[in-house]
Amino acid sequence: xxxxxxxxxxxxxxxxxxxxxxxxxxxxxxxxxxxxxxxxxxxxxxxxxxxxxxxxxxxxxxxxxxxxxxxxxxxxxxxxxxxxxxxxxxxxxxxxxxxxxxxxxxxxxxxxxxxxxxxxxxxxxxxxxxxxxxxxxxxxxxxxxxxxxxxxxxxxxxxxxxxxxxxxxxxxxxxxxxxxxxxxxxxxxxxxxxxxxxxxxxxxxxxxxxxxxxxxxxxxxxxxxxxxxxxxxxxxxxxxxxxxxxxxxxxxxxxxxxxxxxxxxxxxxxxxxxxxxxxxxxxxxxxxxxxx
Amino acid sequence: xxxxxxxxxxxxxxxxxxxxxxxxxxxxxxxxxxxxxxxxxxxxxxxxxxxxxxxxxxxxxxxxxxxxxxxxxxxxxxxxxxxxxxxxxxxxxxxxxxxxxxxxxxxxxxxxxxxxxxxxxxxxxxxxxxxxxxxxxxxxxxxxxxxxxxxxxxxxxxxxxxxxxxxxxxxxxxxxxxxxxxxxxxxxxxxxxxxxxxxxxxxxxxxxxxxxxxxxxxxxxxxxxxxxxxxxxxxxxxxxxxxxxxxxxxxxxxxxxxxxxxxxxxxxxxxxxxxxxxxxxxxxxxxxxxxx
Numbered sequence: 001x002x003x004x005x006x007x008x009x010x011x012x013x014x015x016x017x018x019x020x021x022x023x024x025x026x027x028x029x030x031x032x033x034x035x036x037x038x039x040x041x042x043x044x045x046x047x048x049x050x051x052x053x054x055x056x057x058x059x060x061x062x063x064x065x066x067x068x069x070x071x072x073x074x075x076x077x078x079x080x081x082x083x084x085x086x087x088x089x090x091x092x093x094x095x096x097x098x099x100x101x102x103x104x105x106x107x108x109x110x111x112x113x114x115x116x117x118x119x120x121x122x123x124x125x126x127x128x129x130x131x132x133x134x135x136x137x138x139x140x141x142x143x144x145x146x147x148x149x150x151x152x153x154x155x156x157x158x159x160x161x162x163x164x165x166x167x168x169x170x171x172x173x174x175x176x177x178x179x180x181x182x183x184x185x186x187x188x189x190x191x192x193x194x195x196x197x198x199x200x201x202x203x204x205x206x207x208x209x210x211x212x213x214x215x216x217x218x219x220x221x222x223x224x225x226x227x228x229x230x231x232x233x234x235x236x237x238x239x240x241x242x243x244x245x246x247x248x249x250x251x252x253x254x255x256x257x258x259x260x261x262x263x264x265x266x267x268x269x270x271x272x273x274x275x276x277x278x279x280x281x282x283x284x285x286x287x288x289x290x291x292x
Numbered sequence: 293x294x295x296x297x298x299x300x301x302x303x304x305x306x307x308x309x310x311x312x313x314x315x316x317x318x319x320x321x322x323x324x325x326x327x328x329x330x331x332x333x334x335x336x337x338x339x340x341x342x343x344x345x346x347x348x349x350x351x352x353x354x355x356x357x358x359x360x361x362x363x364x365x366x367x368x369x370x371x372x373x374x375x376x377x378x379x380x381x382x383x384x385x386x387x388x389x390x391x392x393x394x395x396x397x398x399x400x401x402x403x404x405x406x407x408x409x410x411x412x413x414x415x416x417x418x419x420x421x422x423x424x425x426x427x428x429x430x431x432x433x434x435x436x437x438x439x440x441x442x443x444x445x446x447x448x449x450x451x452x453x454x455x456x457x458x459x460x461x462x463x464x465x466x467x468x469x470x471x472x473x474x475x476x477x478x479x480x481x482x483x484x485x486x487x488x489x490x491x492x493x494x495x496x497x498x499x500x501x502x503x504x505x506x507x508x509x510x511x512x513x514x515x516x517x518x519x520x521x522x523x524x525x526x527x528x529x530x531x532x533x534x535x536x537x538x539x540x541x542x543x544x545x546x547x548x549x550x551x552x553x554x555x556x557x558x559x560x561x562x563x564x565x566x567x568x569x570x571x572x573x574x575x576x577x578x579x580x581x582x583x584x
Contacts, residue, residue: 026443029457029466030450033442084408089400108381109453112404116376116411117446123415124437127430134426138419141433145416150325151318154409158322161401165321174321 004286007279011051016042018072022125036106036114037121041079044097048215048287049074049187055280056191056204059273066129067194070140073122074187077148080118081157081183083111090161119148132194140190147186152178169249173213181212200273207269207280214262214288217255220245222290224252263288296578299571303343308334310364314417328398328406329413333371336389340507340579341366341479347572348483348496351565358421359486362432365414366479369440372410373449373475375403382453411440424486432482439478444470461541465505473504492565499561499572506554506580509547512537514582516544555580 019041025034050071057067086093086101087108094104103111126144129137146152156178158164165171188204197204223238224247238245247255266284270277311333317326342363349359378385378393379400386396395403418436421429438444448470450456457463480496489496515530516539530537539547558576562569 023442025447027447030442030447032454033447033450037442080408084404087404089404110450112376112379112381113446113449113453115408116372117442119408119411120437120441120446124434124441127434127437134430138426138429138433141430142416142419145412145419149412149416150315150322150329150409154405154412155317155319155322155325157405158325158402161405162324 004279004282008046008051011047011054012043014068015047015050015072015075018068019075022069022072022076022121032106032110033113033117036102036110037118039105040083040102040114041076041118044079045075047075049078049184051283052184052187052208052211052280053191055283056188056197057195058191059270059275059277059280060192060195060197060200061275062191062195064129064131064194066131067191069125069129070144070190070194073126074144074183074190076118076122076125077144077153078183080115080122081148081153083115083118085157087111090157136194136196139193143186143189143193147182152182152186153180156180156182166244169246172244172246172249176213176216177209180216181209184208184212184215203269203273207266207284210262210266210269211284211287214259214266214284217246217259217262218288218290220247221252221255221259223247259288296571296574300338300343303339303346304335306360307339307342307364307367310360311367314361314364314368314413324398324402325405325409328394328402329410331397332375332388332394332406333368333410336371337367339367341370341476343575344476344479344500344503344572345483347575348480348489349487350483351562351567351569351572352484352487352489352492353567354483354487356421356423356486358423359483361417361421362436362482362486365418366436366475366482368410368414368417369436369445370475372407372414373440373445375407375410377449379403382449428486428488431485435478435481435485439474444474444478445472448472448474458536461538464536464538464541468505468508469501472508473501476500476504476507495561495565499558499576502554502558502561503576503579506551506558506576509538509551509554510580510582512539513544513547513551515539551580 019038023034023037023041025031053071053074054067082096083102085091086096087103093101095101102114106114123141126141127137148154156175159166159175160179166175185205185208188208189201192198192201192204220238223235223245226235228235250258263284267281270280311330315326315329315333317323345363345366346359374388375394377383378388379395385393387393394406398406415433418433419429440446448467451458451467452471458467477497477500480500481493484490484493484496512530515527515537518527520527542550555576559573562572
């Protein structure tokens, strides 16, 4: 196992344990809701957002083990957005992470409520942090909610499902900056703010913006050249759906070069912050070069 | 206009103004989302939860005008729950407050996102309070999220849509205690906590529990004897849907008496707290005797 795989697998375990602690039904009568919430969060995804949050927290000298509660909250919000995105009235996706999506497994009504409950639990768990100063916790909650709401992730989702200006590179960038970029950026910002690194928050934002855009471009590239069995989802769907992507706009070569440039810029941000940011630089390389 | 009508109409205006301030799309491209959020909140309902929050805040000596941000957050959460409850996969209601429900007016996908954005904005707005101590704000956010989530409102909604144990008085009470009671209770608790009245929080909870149950019983009574044009919704739907209600379990007379007893108990709580709680006592009477 490479060093970065080792770190990621450590974080994966940590998140699973925390999600199990955070998601509890006080009463068995609605135990199915806790089950669907766990189904939609545990063992899922690469945990990129929590990793960013916790690594930026460490970079700025944060010491509290409770920062993991914020990382968990962030992952719950990411997961709720996937559950609602998959709904029949939205993207109507039957599979997610290689298994039936929440509404296929539990029904549409429970899927709506699973998303609602995950979003709400995120704020409940984040506001249960006691050993970081309340000023910092409130600021972090505000960053999290702003990133997830109308002027962040949900706004971006509106642009996506209504295909608003998605026929231009600018429009596409804007949609992704809101739909996926805002929450990624909040991860870096929250780590920074919880540790009191506010004066360098702009570097964190720049790193996360570059990383987020690179990530999306790689996603578009993988939809053309990826391996279906590794991705856990069908490839070629963008072309089939006549969907404009960074690859269809720029071509594969320019897309590749843009990912390289963005990754260099992300790593520069970490050097400008100073301190021990080796992992965050490796992480940018890792995400840029992923093949699944 | 009676005194209580005057106070309620003052609060209605205040809430409309605050909702207009709180719901802003930074960009016109997803302006439809802000429009749907306002459609689902402004000029809607009796604002019972915000009124309770602000009146308890006053009762415990709270002075900050920013408490209204929490009241607005609470109303956004109540409104989001109505938007999602009305969805085709949930209660499938075409009308709400005498006009087309959100998904009828804006489509199902925008309705899901409207609910998501309202829920998220609630925490954004609540965490933007600056002139109440951060310790109190975090505690209040935690109460709000707990009441709205899996072990509160959303859990209760699961019991309702899956009809879990709704064929007994106990099961029915439990469902309502979660589905509508938890958020009402949080209103009283948040007002109390924001003003630093924590040592009397149990009285606030008891008042709100009694008020909430009485409110639900009156709702069931109005479904039998109410005036459709005043209620803005069809009556007789519970019987038509073979739905067990407090009236069908207890009969009309015992239901009435229970409302009277609960209202007396609610008013006793206010006397036990002390201070100037006249409005909260009048409010309990008003809700118990409402005919629409």
